[in-house]
Amino acid sequence: MDGFLPTFLRRRQTPPPSAETRFDQPANLYLHPPRAIIPLQDGPGRPFQCLVKPKEEVKAGQKIGEKGTSPFAISVHAPISGIVREIETHPVPHGFYAMCVVVEREGSEDEVQKICPVPPEKKVETLQQAGIPLPYEKLAEGKIDVLIVNATEFEPNITIHHNLLWEKFPQIEFGLNALLEIFSIPKGIICLEKEQRQLWQDLLNKVGNKDKVIIQGVSRSYPSTGLNFLAKEVQRRKNGVAAEGVAFVELVDLWAVARALQEGFPFIERPLTVSGSGIPQPQNLIVRIGATFADVIKFCGGKIENITQIVMGGALMGISQPAPEVPVGQRTEGIWALISFNLAKGHQSKMYQEGPCVRCAKCVDSCPANIVPNIIAGYARKKMMEEAIAKGLFLCVDCGLCSYVCPARIPLAQILKEAKARKPISGEAIF
Amino acid sequence: MSASKDSPRLILSSPPYLRTGETNHCLMFDVWIASLPIVLAGLYFFGPYSLVVMFLCIFTAMATEAIIQMAKTPNYRLRPFIYNLLTNERITIMDGSALVTGLLLAFNLPPQVPFWLPIVGSAVAISLGKQIFGGLGQNIFNPALFARAFLMAAWPAHMSSWVNPFPWEKWLSQVSWLPSTWYYDAVSSATPLTLMKQQGTGTPILDLFLGNVGGCIGEVSALAILIGAAYLFYKGTITWHIPVPYIGTVFVLSAILGKDPVFHLFAGGLFLGAFFMATDVVTSPVTKQGRIIFGVGCGVLTVLIRLFGSYPEGVSYAILIMNACTPLIDRYTGGAALKIAGERK
Numbered sequence: 097m098d099g100f101l102p103t104f105l106r107r108r109q110t111p112p113p114s115a116e117t118r119f120d121q122p123a124n125l126y127l128h129p130p131r132a133i134i135p136l137q138d139g140p141g142r143p144f145q146c147l148v149k150p151k152e153e154v155k156a157g158q159k160i161g162e163k164g165t166s167p168f169a170i171s172v173h174a175p176i177s178g179i180v181r182e183i184e185t186h187p188v189p190h191g192f193y194a195m196c197v198v199v200e201r202e203g204s205e206d207e208v209q210k211i212c213p214v215p216p217e218k219k220v221e222t223l224q225q226a227g228i229p230l231p232y233e234k235l236a237e238g239k240i241d242v243l244i245v246n247a248t249e250f251e252p253n254i255t256i257h258h259n260l261l262w263e264k265f266p267q268i269e270f271g272l273n274a275l276l277e278i279f280s281i282p283k284g285i286i287c288l289e290k291e292q293r294q295l296w297q298d299l300l301n302k303v304g305n306k307d308k309v310i311i312q313g314v315s316r317s318y319p320s321t322g323l324n325f326l327a328k329e330v331q332r333r334k335n336g337v338a339a340e341g342v343a344f345v346e347l348v349d350l351w352a353v354a355r356a357l358q359e360g361f362p363f364i365e366r367p368l369t370v371s372g373s374g375i376p377q378p379q380n381l382i383v384r385i386g387a388t389f390a391d392v393i394k395f396c397g398g399k400i401e402n403i404t405q406i407v408m409g410g411a412l413m414g415i416s417q418p419a420p421e422v423p424v425g426q427r428t429e430g431i432w433a434l435i436s437f438n439l440a441k442g443h444q445s446k447m448y449q450e451g452p453c454v455r456c457a458k459c460v461d462s463c464p465a466n467i468v469p470n471i472i473a474g475y476a477r478k479k480m481m482e483e484a485i486a487k488g489l490f491l492c493v494d495c496g497l498c499s500y501v502c503p504a505r506i507p508l509a510q511i512l513k514e515a516k517a518r519k520p521i522s523g524e525a526i527f
Numbered sequence: 528m529s530a531s532k533d534s535p536r537l538i539l540s541s542p543p544y545l546r547t548g549e550t551n552h553c554l555m556f557d558v559w560i561a562s563l564p565i566v567l568a569g570l571y572f573f574g575p576y577s578l579v580v581m582f583l584c585i586f587t588a589m590a591t592e593a594i595i596q597m598a599k600t601p602n603y604r605l606r607p608f609i610y611n612l613l614t615n616e617r618i619t620i621m622d623g624s625a626l627v628t629g630l631l632l633a634f635n636l637p638p639q640v641p642f643w644l645p646i647v648g649s650a651v652a653i654s655l656g657k658q659i660f661g662g663l664g665q666n667i668f669n670p671a672l673f674a675r676a677f678l679m680a681a682w683p684a685h686m687s688s689w690v691n692p693f694p695w696e697k698w699l700s701q702v703s704w705l706p707s708t709w710y711y712d713a714v715s716s717a718t719p720l721t722l723m724k725q726q727g728t729g730t731p732i733l734d735l736f737l738g739n740v741g742g743c744i745g746e747v748s749a750l751a752i753l754i755g756a757a758y759l760f761y762k763g764t765i766t767w768h769i770p771v772p773y774i775g776t777v778f779v780l781s782a783i784l785g786k787d788p789v790f791h792l793f794a795g796g797l798f799l800g801a802f803f804m805a806t807d808v809v810t811s812p813v814t815k816q817g818r819i820i821f822g823v824g825c826g827v828l829t830v831l832i833r834l835f836g837s838y839p840e841g842v843s844y845a846i847l848i849m850n851a852c853t854p855l856i857d858r859y860t861g862g863a864a865l866k867i868a869g870e871r872k
Contacts, residue, residue, distance in 0.1 A: 252545065403537075404538050405544070411544045411545040412542060412544075415542070416542070416544075418534065436538070446613075449616075451551050454809050455664065455809055455813050460813050460861075461766065466861075468857075468861045471813065494542075496542045499542075499543050500543045501547055502546075503550050503551050504550075504664075513541065
């Protein structure tokens with residue numbers, strides 16, 4: 097009978113729509129971190145070119161590096177004024193170590209160096225100099241029919257899209273219109289959840305050019321990896337490649353575009369949501385890029401000594417961090433800091449341990465990719481990789497909803513992720 | 528989950544970091560809670576003996592499961608049973624699945640069965656219907672329906688002796704503390720479907736809806752079943768994908784074949800089968816298309832057995848046959864998204 101109580105106490109099956117749980121206050125500012133760490137690498141690719149040396153003095157907004165190759169190169173800026181302390185390997189939030197420029201604050205001046213004025217016909221170069229990571233190559237081809245902005249909140253603990261649209265909609269509309277004009281795209285679509293009715297109505301009243309900028313409600317929230325499914329729903333295409341003629345832009349980028357074109361401000365600030373059981377005051381913050389997670393958590397009243405888990409991103413798809421001294425990046429949507437305790441194996445409740453799959457199909461019903469996670473995970477555990485791939489293993493978008501809803505508490509998302517990193521036939525790990 | 532190298536306090540684990548508070552137990556206890564109105568309806572229409580049948584079914588089911596799990600545990604240590612129940616991971620009778628199997632089997636028995644029939648039935652349901660395949664989540668047939676089919680084959684006379692609804696006033700006036708007065712000699716009758724099949728006489732729809740007819744303990748009252756099903760829908764334990772196509776198919780097909788569709792909807796065990804038996808999660812397909820195919824298949828088979836077979840009632844056999852098809856349905860559905868995968872290569 098030990099399951100009788102949770103039958104009444106359990107939570108809902110889907111993550112709560114963020115429209116209900118949004119934090120109502122406007123975003124606070126956190127622009128004075130004592131030090132900033134700027135990684136010289138985005139992923140496991142080629143590191144950026146570095147333009148500064150240790151012990152050199154830099155100003156906020158000064159260009160200190162360049163990423164990418166020549167026609168599509170993007171500048172990297174120093175987020176605070178101070179002295180370059182060192183250039184060394186440092187943990188970065190994507191789960192690896194990279195060369196980083198560490199800038200320590202000197203003095204209290206807070207003047208951001210504007211990006212060099214560029215003639216108005218060369219607006220693309222302005223955006224690149226401002227360091228905005230747009231898909232320039234795809235946009236420059238000129239085959240794009242529609243620009244889609246995913247403003248749905250997939251993560252239950254992140255409300256930053258809602259906050260941006262609520263507070264800064266004029267700037268976002270300006271940014272979207274500017275992008276449409278620069279790359280000569282006929283229309284742009286901002287996608288909201290249908291449940292965010294109040295915001296939707298509000299934006300419909302605010303939007304100026306209703307032929308170009310369309311506010312569309314979609315039936316569910318989409319993860320950032322599942323944008324093809326968003327395009328499929330928005331364009332109502334049943335089969336075929338949904339993302340043909342479509343470019344996706346992050347909402348934060350639109351804000352940055354507006355600031356770069358209106359004020360000449362580089363992309364060194366971004367809003368993010370700080371929440372979790374380790375944060376006394378969950379809130380939306382506008383943070384200088386490069387501030388460490390530890391500093392941000394301290395600013396929100398959390399105590400680093402007590403926190404047992406720090407996650408970059410949301411509670412469903414985020415990356416667990418090895419150390420609190422990892423920097424906020426341009427793509428850090430939120431910080432989720434937890435105080436939790438784990439019991440030893442023999443002391444855990446029998447009920448909340450992994451059990452047999454009863455084929456309840458909750459994972460199937462919640463999967464945005466329309467695959468069958470429980471059957472694929474069964475194949476993957478038996479190393480039957482061909483069958484798993486035939487069932488659509490590589491369509492998985494790592495959204496984590498299957499693990500979230502699983503009543504047998506099987507780590508489905510983890511099994512699928514591991515299986516995707518294995519060789520298809522033999523089932524051996526690649527690395 | 529492991530502590531990280533840089534900061535030994537911080538936990539590194541795989542996402543998601545959030546879980547619903549739901550466990551397998553919740554699914555089972557939801558079915559149990561949803562069957563409370565049916566238990567009450569059975570008690571009202573068939574008297575106190577129906578409670579005895581239900582108790583015997585549940586007790587035997589749990590006892591059988593406990594004995595089999597003890598026998599399967601290597602190096603089982605003889606200790607007080609409660610202690611083993613709380614600590615031994617292999618003894619899982621408290622997860623509620625045996626409870627649900629026993630109760631659903633009791634719903635499928637006639638009200639005046641001899642006392643040993645539910646005992647044999649639940650022992651068969653748990654041992655041959657479930658544990659022989661490897662326990663929870665592994666069985667191919669719904670254990671309760673498997674046991675019902677077994678009892679129908681072994682003791683057909685006991686399994687098709689129906690009685691009229693219980694006269695509470697008469698019984699209350701005769702009952703006293705003497706055990707000999709507890710017994711009530713019930714008036715035997717026939718189920719609406721048998722009447723329809725053999726004599727061609729119908730039954731008033733209101734009686735069918737409320738349950739004032741002869742039949743199995745759990746299947747007579749459509750009202751009680753609908754209340755329970757509403758709870759299951761509210762909790763999200765079952766989805767519409769199986770019951771709605773099932774009932775819809777029976778309705779449409781019986782209308783096409785020239786019978787009274789409303790009568791076939793409310794007579795017999797269609798509602799119990801559609802909401803409580805066919806939706807058994809272990810033995811139904813996982814994909815949405817597969818579940819709809821499963822429901823339609825159940826409906827077609829039910830109508831065919833009812834109208835053209837020798838049995839008056841076909842719900843249990845229809846669901847058992849479709850249970851056997853479930854792996855096949857799962858194999859050929861759920862590939863809707865794979866077209867895109869082919870293009871990606």
